[in-house]
Amino acid sequence: MTKNRISTILVLILFILSSCDKSRIYEQNFDFPDNKWEENKELTFEFEVPDHRQMYNVLYNVRYSVDYPFYNLYIKYNLLDSAGREINQKLQGMDLMDSKTGKPFGKGVSGVYDYRILALPGYIFPYSGKYKIKVRQYMRQNPLPQIYSFGLRLEKAGA
Known part of the structure; x- marks a missing residue:
C-alpha cells in the first residue's frame, strides 16, 4: 500500500469515529507555535447552544509535554453572549x-x-444562541513552555 492510501484510510477512520460522538456539540483546539503559549495569546471559541433548557459540560482539552515545568495550569476565561456581554468570568486552576x-x-x-x-x-446557558469563551493562560512564566495545544469542548451533560 502506498503512503497516500494509508493516510487516506486513517483520515476516514478518524472521521467515522469522531462522527459517532453524539454528545458533542462543539470542539475546537488551537496549536501553539514552538509549543509555547504566550501570555497575550487569547484563544476565542465561538459556538452555538441549541437548547438553553439542556445542561451542558464545558471541558478543556490540553496537550502538553511530560517536560512541562509545572504540575498545574491556571487560565482565565470570559464567557460572552452574542451581543458581547460578559455572562461569567473566572480564574481556574487545573492539575496536569x-x-x-x-x-x-x-x-x-x-x-x-x-x-x-x-x-x-x-x-445551563441563559438562552439558546451564539456564545464565545475567551481563554488566556495565567501563569507566571511567559511564554509558557511545553503546552502543545489548548481546546474547548461543549457536550450535553449526562449523554
Whole structure:
C-alpha cells in the first residue's frame, strides 16, 4: 500500500469515529507555535447552544509535554453572549500532573499527553444562541513552555 492510501484510510477512520460522538456539540483546539503559549495569546471559541433548557459540560482539552515545568495550569476565561456581554468570568486552576509523584494525567505517547478537564459541569446557558469563551493562560512564566495545544469542548451533560 502506498503512503497516500494509508493516510487516506486513517483520515476516514478518524472521521467515522469522531462522527459517532453524539454528545458533542462543539470542539475546537488551537496549536501553539514552538509549543509555547504566550501570555497575550487569547484563544476565542465561538459556538452555538441549541437548547438553553439542556445542561451542558464545558471541558478543556490540553496537550502538553511530560517536560512541562509545572504540575498545574491556571487560565482565565470570559464567557460572552452574542451581543458581547460578559455572562461569567473566572480564574481556574487545573492539575496536569500529580503534585507528589509527578505522574502526568491524561493519555500519552512518547512524552506527549492529552488531557480533558471538566471546567463547567452541568452548566445551563441563559438562552439558546451564539456564545464565545475567551481563554488566556495565567501563569507566571511567559511564554509558557511545553503546552502543545489548548481546546474547548461543549457536550450535553449526562449523554
